[in-house]
Amino acid sequence: MFEYELQRMNHAELVREAAAQRLTHEAAEAGGATRGLRLFGRRHGNHGTEGKVDGGDRGRFVRAA
Structure with a gap:
């Protein structure tokens, strides 16, 4: 009963x-x-909700089909 x-x-x-x-x-x-x-x-300034994308490493990935 105690338990x-x-x-x-x-x-x-x-x-x-x-x-x-x-x-x-x-x-x-x-x-x-x-x-x-x-x-x-x-929104931040003139940027949309997604923000700015840096395009400096474009050659880093293969192109999508």
Whole structure:
């Protein structure tokens, strides 16, 4: 019976930890939702979202078919 009670306490603790972790994750998503939208499509100067590509090593790879 003692082992059963220990298992129940352990299970309850794990459920509490999971709930706290889920709440933290949801709060981070809610707080970062507007921030994430701004950062995702942000443009730097005249460059697009992908940035500038350096063409200095063009001879390094074979040409794709």
